[in-house]
Amino acid sequence: MDRTPGSPLLLQLAAALPADGLIADAERLSPYASDGLSMYRELPLAVALPQTAAEAQSVLRVCHAAGVPVIARGAGTGLAGGALPRSDAVVLSLARLKRIVRVDPLARVAVVEPGVRNAAISEAAAAYGLYYAPDPSSQIACTIGGNVAENSGGVHCLKYGLTVHNVMGVRGLLADGSELVIGGAAPDASGLDVLALLIGSEGLLAVITEVTVRLLPRPRVAQVVMASFASVEDAGDAVAGIIGAGIIPAGLEMMDALATRAVEDFVHAGYPLDAAAILLAESDGTADEVADEIARIEAVCRQHGATSLTTSQSEAQRLKLWAGRKAAFPAVGRITPDYYCMDGTIPKKHLSAVLRRIAELSERHGLACANVFHAGDGNLHPLIFYNANQSGDLERAEAFGLDILRACVEAGGTITGEHGVGVEKLDAMCVQFVAPELAAFHAVKAAFDPAGVLNPGKAVPTLHRCAEMGAVHVHGGQVLHPQLPRF
Amino acid sequence: MDTLASQIEGGAQTARVASPEEALLADAVRTAAAEGRVLHIVGGGSKVGLGGVPRGSPLSTSALSGIVDYDPAELVVTVRAGTPLAVLQGELARHGQMLPFEPPDWPGATVGGVIASGISGPRRPFAGSVRDALLGVRLLDGRGQVLQFGGRVMKNVAGFDLFRLQAGAWGRLGVVLEASFRVLPRPESEVTVTQRLSAAEALERMNRLAGQPLPLSAAAHVGGVLHLRVSGSNAGVTAALSSLGGDRLPVDVAAAFWASSAGLPPAAAIESDASVAAPLWRLAVPSTTRSLAAEGEVAIDWVGGLRWLRSDAPAEVVRALAAGLGGHAAAWRGNLACPVMHPLDPVTAQLHRRLFAVFDPHSVFDHGRFDAA
Numbered sequence: 001m002d003r004t005p006g007s008p009l010l011l012q013l014a015a016a017l018p019a020d021g022l023i024a025d026a027e028r029l030s031p032y033a034s035d036g037l038s039m040y041r042e043l044p045l046a047v048a049l050p051q052t053a054a055e056a057q058s059v060l061r062v063c064h065a066a067g068v069p070v071i072a073r074g075a076g077t078g079l080a081g082g083a084l085p086r087s088d089a090v091v092l093s094l095a096r097l098k099r100i101v102r103v104d105p106l107a108r109v110a111v112v113e114p115g116v117r118n119a120a121i122s123e124a125a126a127a128y129g130l131y132y133a134p135d136p137s138s139q140i141a142c143t144i145g146g147n148v149a150e151n152s153g154g155v156h157c158l159k160y161g162l163t164v165h166n167v168m169g170v171r172g173l174l175a176d177g178s179e180l181v182i183g184g185a186a187p188d189a190s191g192l193d194v195l196a197l198l199i200g201s202e203g204l205l206a207v208i209t210e211v212t213v214r215l216l217p218r219p220r221v222a223q224v225v226m227a228s229f230a231s232v233e234d235a236g237d238a239v240a241g242i243i244g245a246g247i248i249p250a251g252l253e254m255m256d257a258l259a260t261r262a263v264e265d266f267v268h269a270g271y272p273l274d275a276a277a278i279l280l281a282e283s284d285g286t287a288d289e290v291a292d293e294i295a296r297i298e299a300v301c302r303q304h305g306a307t308s309l310t311t312s313q314s315e316a317q318r319l320k321l322w323a324g325r326k327a328a329f330p331a332v333g334r335i336t337p338d339y340y341c342m343d344g345t346i347p348k349k350h351l352s353a354v355l356r357r358i359a360e361l362s363e364r365h366g367l368a369c370a371n372v373f374h375a376g377d378g379n380l381h382p383l384i385f386y387n388a389n390q391s392g393d394l395e396r397a398e399a400f401g402l403d404i405l406r407a408c409v410e411a412g413g414t415i416t417g418e419h420g421v422g423v424e425k426l427d428a429m430c431v432q433f434v435a436p437e438l439a440a441f442h443a444v445k446a447a448f449d450p451a452g453v454l455n456p457g458k459a460v461p462t463l464h465r466c467a468e469m470g471a472v473h474v475h476g477g478q479v480l481h482p483q484l485p486r487f
Numbered sequence: 488m489d490t491l492a493s494q495i496e497g498g499a500q501t502a503r504v505a506s507p508e509e510a511l512l513a514d515a516v517r518t519a520a521a522e523g524r525v526l527h528i529v530g531g532g533s534k535v536g537l538g539g540v541p542r543g544s545p546l547s548t549s550a551l552s553g554i555v556d557y558d559p560a561e562l563v564v565t566v567r568a569g570t571p572l573a574v575l576q577g578e579l580a581r582h583g584q585m586l587p588f589e590p591p592d593w594p595g596a597t598v599g600g601v602i603a604s605g606i607s608g609p610r611r612p613f614a615g616s617v618r619d620a621l622l623g624v625r626l627l628d629g630r631g632q633v634l635q636f637g638g639r640v641m642k643n644v645a646g647f648d649l650f651r652l653q654a655g656a657w658g659r660l661g662v663v664l665e666a667s668f669r670v671l672p673r674p675e676s677e678v679t680v681t682q683r684l685s686a687a688e689a690l691e692r693m694n695r696l697a698g699q700p701l702p703l704s705a706a707a708h709v710g711g712v713l714h715l716r717v718s719g720s721n722a723g724v725t726a727a728l729s730s731l732g733g734d735r736l737p738v739d740v741a742a743a744f745w746a747s748s749a750g751l752p753p754a755a756a757i758e759s760d761a762s763v764a765a766p767l768w769r770l771a772v773p774s775t776t777r778s779l780a781a782e783g784e785v786a787i788d789w790v791g792g793l794r795w796l797r798s799d800a801p802a803e804v805v806r807a808l809a810a811g812l813g814g815h816a817a818a819w820r821g822n823l824a825c826p827v828m829h830p831l832d833p834v835t836a837q838l839h840r841r842l843f844a845v846f847d848p849h850s851v852f853d854h855g856r857f858d859a860a
Binding site: 150161162174179184186190192193197199200215217218219241244247248285293346348376413414418419425429432434436440443444 | 605607642694698722723814815839
């Protein structure tokens with residue numbers, strides 16, 4: 001396969017697509033060379049930009065017949081390299097499938113194409129007092145198709161769930177172009193829960209061409225409490241105290257001192273600079289519900305030694321308090337040339353221990369680390385500082401990152417809470433799963449895509465790779481599905 | 488548990504270590520596979536009547552009993568599959584918590600059966616289904632291997648969600664040995680109000696209310712009466728009640744009503760009349776679907792998304808009705824000579840067959856309920 005104009009593959013793809021629907025020159029391919037994990041770059045063979053599901057189907061048929069890998073792509077905001085191209089693959093961009101097919105306010109359902117931006121769904125539903133709940137931080141840019149591929153979360157998922165809890169059905173295409181219809185506006189499709197399997201499958205099982213999402217009534221009121229603590233332990237205890245009191249906050253976020261200072265310098269959200277950790281706890285609902293819940297959250301924070309408490313008294317103040325948390329990543333980006341964002345999840349009770357471990361690792365690897373958490377669901381985002389222009393720094397950052405993920409698994413947690421595995425966490429997968437489980441993932445992939453055309457090499461490491469890193473011992477003949485290729 | 492480093496150095500990562508009880512089940516599965524026999528997994532047997540007569544020899548999960556890990560502040564409970572549901576519910580209640588999806592608590596029901604059947608109760612449109620609350624499972628597959636998917640944390644996107652796939656799989660992919668659920672605090676206050684309305688009026692009203700920021704936790708229509716339940720803080724419930732109106736049901740009457748409606752038509756005396764009444768169908772449809780009274784609808788639940796029909800019509804007719812409405816129909820009770828599950832389209836059916844082969848290549852596990860695939 002080559003990118004030469006006039007190659008048979010490119011001719012067939014061009015015939016399947018609108019006039020401007022195929023990119024195959026290096027200059028215009030360049031924006032597609034990476035996704036949000038920009039440390040990895042590769043130019044694909046071509047980028048196909050269909051405008052309809054039928055055109056996407058034709059692209060799949062052409063590629064399937066030619067044995068050319070297909071990498072589906074939304075807005076390219078993913079943080080794990082799930083949409084990273086390969087030089088022998090066609091990138092199938094769903095960005096032009098961006099119609100909102102319908103919003104049904106009475107049934108509280110929206111049907112949208114995969115290229116519709118996450119935030120655009122809520123915008124379309126706003127007139128009816130409804131919204132789409134999952135709100136990943138990239139929501140103004142990321143697409144619902146990408147959210148389905150990654151099972152994206154957001155700061156409100158403790159109360160409102162992840163993508164998997166808010167998507168009711170999908171239409172899609174298998175690798176060979178056959179049409180798949182799973183679920184819809186009626187609850188619980190017949191048979192196995194294939195929908196749950198597709199959501200978060202990182203483009204390995206199917207290409208999504210339409211999504212039916214559940215819309216929720218927009219809460220009338222929201223208020224946020226910002227509490228500072230003299231130690232991370234106190235803040236962690238306050239988190240346990242809030243949940244233990246029977247409160248499910250709409251958002252519950254924690255930041256350590258390094259992150260807090262970086263943010264305060266950047267956006268002046270009013271965060272205290274002397275706190276070891278700050279907590280943001282949001283309540284939403286009716287006025288009565290919120291007043292009651294906020295009073296209880298404040299009481300729990302005081303009980304656990306909060307050194308200061310600020311409760312938003314206006315929508316402007318609420319947004320200002322959140323602006324700091326939402327700017328955490330760019331704020332850190334101002335004080336280090338590069339940072340590497342991790343995404344482990346742990347049982348909340350091990351928060352202090354894991355943070356101590358991260359501090360030790362930070363010293364051992366000689367790299368600083370700021371910590372930002374979705375505290376309510378135990379999802380950590382340690383931000384490792386490094387300098388890509390300094391030789392060996394990236395490798396140290398990656399080694400530090402893998403050590404953090406090991407610590408998460410040791411604490412009973414997981415290597416990725418919401419960003420996905422992509423290419424980034426293939427090694428960490430070897431730490432979390434045993435060989436027969438990885439083999440089951442490969443077999444499920446083969447059940448959907450026997451030819452291995454869709455996003456090959458992502459999300460699930462080969463057993464050989466795990467054996468190389470010493471995490472899985474593969475004994476000849478004892479491995480599941482010996483017929484599957486292991487690279 | 489050993490540290491991870493020693494697990495890796497010790498080579499334990501080749502496989503999960505089975506407990507003695509799990510090892511016995513694994514032996515039984517391997518033996519059945521070798522002898523070409525079929526097993527049907529039995530918990531408490533409370534759902535045996537759903538889905539026809541089980542095939543093969545029983546494989547009991549009763550030795551897998553007990554709560555493995557529960558820390559209320561984590562909102563996560565890990566429990567062995569043979570644990571009676573009532574035991575789990577009792578322990579959660581002692582800590583002011585509950586399973587979000589309100590499963591039917593039929594006598595003898597076990598946690599494994601709750602997962603296998605995937606039947607969610609009246610709270611489902613507001614708090615999610617069985618699979619929504621599932622965070623991870625330990626599974627014994629058809630080769631007798633112990634596999635672990637998901638985990639004990641709220642957010643986890645490592646690997647395909649093969650744990651959620653077990654909810655509603657009726658044991659076709661393996662024996663769930665242990666599972667972790669997300670739990671919720673029990674609401675401080677819970678009140679049910681009723682209002683006499685036609686089915687059409689009730690459908691309109693419940694759908695409209697579900698689009699408003701009210702602490703609704705159930706909405707059903709039975710016997711010409713709309714039942715609305717609100718749950719939450721005292722302040723929130725009081726405020727909601729003033730806007731809803733209707734007659735307040737006594738607490739015990741309301742509790743009995745909703746308990747009976749989990750997995751069955753609300754307040755229907757199913758067991759006693761099963762021999763005389765027409766077959767019972769469970770239809771999942773878009774929530775704003777018209778009243779199906781003319782087709783035998785006896786109850787509406789899930790804000791209109793779930794319809795219970797009693798109908799003597801041929802199975803193809805009921806299924807065509809459901810499919811035409813954008814939904815599907817399960818043959819729930821009665822002597823129905825048809826597959827239990829709504830038939831699958833050819834593409835989905837082929838995926839099912841391949842997934843069965845992944846987990847159960849020797850067809851050890853009873854597949855009667857999946858005849859449609």
